[in-house]
Amino acid sequence: MATDERGPGDRPALSRCTTLDAGTFAREHWGRRPLFTPAAALDQDFSDLFSTADVDELVASRALRTPFVRMAKEGDVLSPGRFTGPGGFGAEIADQLDADKVLAEFGAGATLVLQGLHRTWPPIAEFSRRLAEELGHPCQVNAYITPASSRGFDPHYDVHDVFVLQIAGEKHWRIHEPVHPDPLRDQPWSDHRAAVAARAQETPAIDEVFRPGDALYLPRGWIHSAEALGGVSVHLTIGVAAYTRDEVVRAAVARAADTAALRASLPLGFDPDDTAALAPIVDDALATLRAALDDPATRASVLETVAAGLARRRASDIRPEPVRPLATIAQAGDLTADTALVLREGLRPVQEVDADTVAVRLPAKTATLPVAAAAAVDRLLDGSPVRIADLPELDASSAIVVARRLLREGIVVVATP
Secondary structure (H helix, E strand, C coil): CCCCCCCHHHCCHHHHCCCCCHHHHHHHCCCCCCEEECHHHHCCCCCCCCCHHHHHHHHHHCCCECCCEEEEECCEECCHHHCEECCCCCCCCCCEECHHHHHHHHHCCCEEEECCHHHHCHHHHHHHHHHHHHHCCCEEEEEEEECCCCECCCCECCCCEEEEEEEECCEEEEEECCCCCCCCCCCCHHHHHHHHHHHCCCCCCEEEEECCCCEEEECCCCEEEEEECCCCEEEEEEEECCCCHHHHHHHHHHHHCCCHHHHCCCCCCCCCCCHHHHHHHHHHHHHHHHHHHHCHHHHHHHHHHHHHHHHHHHHHHCCCCCCCHHHHHHHHHCCCCCCEEEECCCCCCEEEECCCEEEEECCCCEEEEEHHHHHHHHHHCCCCCEEHHHCCCCCHHHHHHHHHHHHHCCCEEECCC
16 A cells, blocks of 8 residues: 555545656646556555445445446346346335346356446545546546456447556456547447457557556547456446537537628528539638637637536536535534534535625525625635634624525535544
């Protein structure tokens, strides 16, 4: 384990996946090249995140349902009925994970995939949220549990970047360069099945046996396959749904295109099959779009539109620190002047002040308070812990009222010592 006095959970999430600093990783690998980092270099393992015992806990005791689980064997995804069933009296839902069926299929060589662990397993939820905050792109996590000497999926590429963290056992990975670089979400590997299969026969760019504590970064589009070796293998795949320039361009064009010149009709009687006649129409439309984008006022509006759209996406895609409703209600009733509060981690509220009110806007709701609370709200939202007694411009009772309101709205939480 690491010699740093901090525990693994206290380290920046990205530093657990690579020894490179964030700037070097961004310049040399993000969206460009894979990066394999052995456990010895990382000086850690991932036992605080997941383990084989955790797999058994989820399978046997958590009543997981599809689509939070699937199974595959030699490249084929199994029918859910082969590993799910009803849960008995009082839990007759038919698609719950059935531990007996999983045992049979796993014993016969099928890979178990536990999906969406960023929603079902707290240590992974916390880690993935922190990683998403550092990357600026949303993350989701699956676990792949593969029997000895078995292969779950054929060579393929993903339409999202991934970090692979080896948890247990050994797995032989072969990674090949893309046949379709930087695929978008609607461009799956099956669109290039023959090219992917042919590329997989070539010399791999990375050919490594992964052992516990090893980590890999793999940009979208890179072809990969993996086979468990002498025992059961468990690894986490952290999928990073990177926002793309394609999305920026679509939003920018949609905003810039809302001009009178571009809303104009095409010529009467134009023939879309006559490409020679259509060419000047297309050229004129593109020239008009470029002129609109070059206009300072339009450019400012485009920038505002793109920024607002990405902010909404990120707020929706990257979930903030979870709240515990019953504990929060109890804490709200027990606030004192010495209670310290802090902005809920991962939340990005927007504060707006007018003559009478201060509003704290979130994607799904808005909390409005009297304008006298503006300075106190500003202090509570700055990201650092603050005692209620230290909130500015409020008397003791008013400070508790404001703190209680923001605590119950899930905007701030009680700071841990």
